[in-house]
Amino acid sequence: ISKNKEQLQQKVEEVVENNRHYAKLGNLASYIPVLTEADPTQVGLSIWTIKGESFNAGAYQTRFTIQSISKIITLILALLDNGRDAVFKKVGMEPSGKSYNAIESINCCNKPFNPMINAGAIAVTSMIKGDSPQIKFARIMNFFKKITKSDNLELDERVYLSEKRTGIRNRTLAYYMKEKNIIEGEVEAALDLYFRQCSILVTAKELASLGAILANDGVDYETKEQIVPAAIVKLVRALMVTCGLYNESGEFAVKVGLPAKSGVGGGMLAIVPGKFGIGTFGPALDANGNSITGLKILENLAQALDLSIL
Ligand code: GLN
Numbered sequence: 258i259s260k261n262k263e264q265l266q267q268k269v270e271e272v273v274e275n276n277r278h279y280a281k282l283g284n285l286a287s288y289i290p291v292l293t294e295a296d297p298t299q300v301g302l303s304i305w306t307i308k309g310e311s312f313n314a315g316a317y318q319t320r321f322t323i324q325s326i327s328k329i330i331t332l333i334l335a336l337l338d339n340g341r342d343a344v345f346k347k348v349g350m351e352p353s354g355k356s357y358n359a360i361e362s363i364n365c366c367n368k369p370f371n372p373m374i375n376a377g378a379i380a381v382t383s384m385i386k387g388d389s390p391q392i393k394f395a396r397i398m399n400f401f402k403k404i405t406k407s408d409n410l411e412l413d414e415r416v417y418l419s420e421k422r423t424g425i426r427n428r429t430l431a432y433y434m435k436e437k438n439i440i441e442g443e444v445e446a447a448l449d450l451y452f453r454q455c456s457i458l459v460t461a462k463e464l465a466s467l468g469a470i471l472a473n474d475g476v477d478y479e480t481k482e483q484i485v486p487a488a489i490v491k492l493v494r495a496l497m498v499t500c501g502l503y504n505e506s507g508e509f510a511v512k513v514g515l516p517a518k519s520g521v522g523g524g525m526l527a528i529v530p531g532k533f534g535i536g537t538f539g540p541a542l543d544a545n546g547n548s549i550t551g552l553k554i555l556e557n558l559a560q561a562l563d564l565s566i567l
Contacts, residue, residue, distance in 0.1 A: 468534015514565025
């Protein structure tokens, strides 16, 4: 077993080094101005097993904003708050085949295609319960801390304000959805909550820990507490496979074959059910807004360790 552990640690270090050079081919997300301040050459990888062991390399402790990976956490919270029927009355379950912020994000039934694209995620966030915006955000933050097993999470105020100032597309999608009766409550309040959830700082290691809980059917791998009901974990993992990387989800299923979610902060989360969670960090993005080094690292790891579930 210790020989296996040594080999896994070696593999983790190897895939980070072998894929570093791909960062040159990507670009930082510039539509959120503060995100262009990141160092695009950074690469990090972390694996957490459901036995609670971790294997790490590179910039695995560097903090970055979670961005769209937050969508799976708020989806879980909204499902716990409202139940599956109420949530999917307003949001679909089908891949959109379009970019995460496409104007064509609303399907012919007047629903956003799925909870992984921006429109769907903003609608989901508007369903989170709480008597005031402050209470809603505190509930989101506390749930993020619980599910990542990290007390250190905080908001990156500058990234939050940067997106709040420039998020015209998200505002457009949200106002359109309000007209179609998809957004609960005030539009600006829903957008503000969404911009905040996207600006929570995490590390690749914290993403891997969250992934381990989702790999473990919702059970905290240390305390054995059922943090998320297994049925919700299954639903979320299915949406990650079909929609997690937007219009690149199909290619990712072919090349990697794991539930995954990306964010324009450069993070990527992948789940190997029954085995481990994987977190990667590399802020240089491809044309679809997915981390270039993250994609390459996951492709190499999945091949080397035979991880595909498909
Ligand atoms: N906050 C970002 C946005 O709404 C999240 C997008 C992403 O990570 N793909 O545009």
